[in-house]
Amino acid sequence: MRSKKRLRAVFIIFLLLLGATVGKLFHAQIIKHEWLKERAQANWDREIPFGGVRGEIVDRNGKLIVGNQLAPTLYFMPAQNPDPEEAAAKLAPILQVDQVKLAEKMSKKDYMVKLAPEGKNIAKAQADEISALKIPGLYTGVDFMRSYPNGELLSRLLGFTGYDGKGLAGIEYAYNDFLDGTGDRIRMYTDARGVPLPHVDDDFKDGKEGSSVVLTIDAEMQKIVERELSQAMEKYDASQALAIVMNPKTGELLSLASAPTFDPANYQDANPDIYNRNLPVWMTFEPGSTFKIMTLAAGLEEKVIDLDHDSFNDPGYTMVGGARLRCWKREGHGHQSFLEVVENSCNPGFIEIGRRLGEKKLSSYIRDFGFGESTESGIAGEAKGILFAENAFGPVEQATTAFGQGIAVTPIQQVQAVAAAVNGGMLYKPYIVKEIIGADGKATQSYVPEMKRRVISEETSAEVRRALESVVANGSGRNAFVDEIRVGGKTGTAQKVQDGKYKEGDYIVSFIGIAPSNDPELVVYVAIDSPKNSVQFGGVIAAPIVGRIIEEIAPLASIEPQKDQVEKEYRWGDPLTQEIPDLKGMTKDEVAKQQYTLRIEWHGNGKKVSKQLPVAGTVVNEEDVIHLYTE
Incomplete structure (x- = not known):
């Protein structure tokens, strides 16, 4: 009789434990499935970032003053390549960098290494050549750099962006919070060694483009x-x-x-006082x-x-x-x-x-x-x-x-x-x-x-x-x-x-x-x-x-x-004044035959005038000098 009671108690306890286990599994597999999946994916995922699209700067009439141009950036996952030294040997000549230093960076124990500055903002031709090598563990992320269609125009007002794409001076700095954008990201799922997980599809995370700044400038x-x-x-x-x-x-x-x-694209070469x-x-x-x-x-x-x-x-x-x-x-x-x-x-x-x-x-x-x-x-x-x-x-x-x-x-x-x-x-x-x-x-x-x-x-x-x-x-x-x-x-x-x-x-x-x-x-x-x-x-x-x-x-x-x-x-x-003629395209002999009374100063060793200062149509004093620049 006593043994039957014990057996019944054990059976009840077993049923309770089984019920609790089933309930826990139901909670985890059904109710908390998505939450746990996201937590797991957070441990597995490896993100390859795309550069944020920074907002443009335009003049009052919508004319582009500062824009963006595509500039690929390289990322390397050491766990996916057993020979980073060999990979560096192939990359170094294309990137024109020191092979030893590049190999040292690519041999780090990090799950993903951004090859910067060596592989940041590389030319499209370089990216195509590198892609053809099909180096294991090497990925190309989409990045952007600032472009200046008008060259140095407005440079001391506009300022420039730094290594990370953030504004460091001028309008780029003062309105950085508006201009700054967050890039898209490709999410890859791998184990701790960087091996892609089976049956788990890669994901894509959308970024946000920066806002454009319209200046009052013409x-x-x-x-x-x-x-x-x-x-x-x-x-x-x-x-x-x-x-x-x-x-x-x-x-x-x-x-x-x-x-x-x-030149804002090469501000490092300029005097900081400028x-x-x-x-x-x-x-x-x-x-x-x-x-x-x-x-x-x-x-x-x-x-x-x-x-x-x-x-x-x-x-x-x-x-x-x-x-x-x-x-x-x-x-x-x-x-x-x-x-x-x-x-x-x-x-x-x-x-x-x-x-x-x-x-x-x-x-x-x-x-x-x-x-x-x-x-x-x-x-x-x-x-x-x-x-x-x-x-x-x-x-x-x-x-x-x-x-x-x-x-x-x-x-x-x-x-x-x-x-x-x-x-x-x-x-x-x-x-x-x-x-x-x-x-x-x-x-x-x-x-x-x-x-x-x-x-x-x-x-x-x-x-x-x-x-x-x-x-x-x-x-x-x-x-x-x-x-x-x-x-x-x-x-x-x-x-x-x-x-x-x-x-x-x-x-x-x-x-x-x-x-x-x-x-x-x-x-x-x-x-x-x-x-x-x-x-x-x-x-x-x-x-x-x-x-x-x-x-x-x-x-x-x-x-x-x-x-x-x-x-x-x-x-x-x-002073007596005179309107400057258009001398572009003329040779020195042709200019001399015109018998202009204005003083002319030549720059360069080319045959024809490619540029003149002041420009044609400008009214100047007769004693002023025209600067002519050859090809």
Whole structure:
């Protein structure tokens, strides 16, 4: 009886255990099947990554500026190849790398080795040759590298990507989170030794393409601007140069250029000082006379001067706080209206405007125009500039600030301020990105004009525009004059400072122009650092460059010819100009037979002209040099 009870108990326990086992198997095989399968596959899978497709960078018209090109990358699974040394011996000659170092990398105990940098971003021809070898354990992953269809164009704004495809400078860095993409992956299932598992199909994991960045830049305008800077660098043997073109009605930056440039595809070969410094936002210097536009606008707004009916006598200097502050014209300009003060860029005249304003109002207007703070353009590396502190803004500082000396500002601050002075008085934030476009082609983020504040009235702005047009027609900016385009502007010549002292004979010359002056669509700023081979004045060097840029980009900005511009009368000493002919394709003898009066400098030993600077159709002074480059 006792044994029957024991037997029954054992049987019940057996049934319970069997039921628990069956239940566990049902739970594992049916209910938890997919979860356990995924966990197992995670232990078995070996992924071969495809490079992420990074978003493109395009100009305002959709023209490609930075794209992608296919660049295969090699991966090696040591467990699938018993002789990595032999594999390295076959690969090394094709990759043109050290065989011993490659064999050492391929002999690692890792389940998968990325052969980088030796086998990263290889050419398609190399990939085809390697594929024909059919080396066990060697796989080719799809990768991408940046391509630049316009070469060095915009390089100091765009920046570049690094070894891992991430942005390291410029737009590539500032908008990396938008541009970055995640690549597709092939999932292979193997055991611990790397042997493929039977009855388990390989898998594919989708990635995500990066978003494209649409710039406000106009690529065709940029080409014209960069060409002019390149010519200026060569003609004047300058150390560097910069230019900005902005729409004053919106704050959109249409061109942003620095010279010299670099090749973003080979940034390792460039001087870091070049690719780390986007001059229009990074560089700070004394603005010189271009800053006088702000003093003029403030004086007109506060009605302390009248351009036509107030007069001022300039003996060549003025005394302020015991200091003698001279005009650039040593003998002075004599008796003149305030319109002539602006035309002549007379320092004592602008000191007088600053004196009438008073230190508080002058300082207030300068800050209202955006100086002393970032423009918030969104461009990496932007500086804030340097203004006098309020407790250090005495009579001398007030006087020198009025004509653009003793302070340091950035070019983009100057363009932002001048735009406000001529667009009706509204200070707009400069911006460089127009839209972010997702992989589906739809805009995920848009940027629109942002007005910060009104600085002056429309009436004052109209008077500023009138004065600036008069500067180009009758004053120091005459070299920026363009037939049938109403151009206004202001010259700037600033002596460079080093260790708190002015450097003798070393200047930054500049010119800021507007067009058309009656209803500005463009503000164009050009600065040339340390020019040589010429008189160092903004009106001599920078003004004609701005004039040529405006003349060429006006059609791109839909600016129509205008007949009602202020007439420019020829003055004795004005340079004679000539339009450059098209010399491409000609031989030296054929060029000589044309008997051009222009000076020609030849470059290269070829037979025919393949390139010329300046390009055909450019209007230059007769003493200028044409550079001809042979094949």
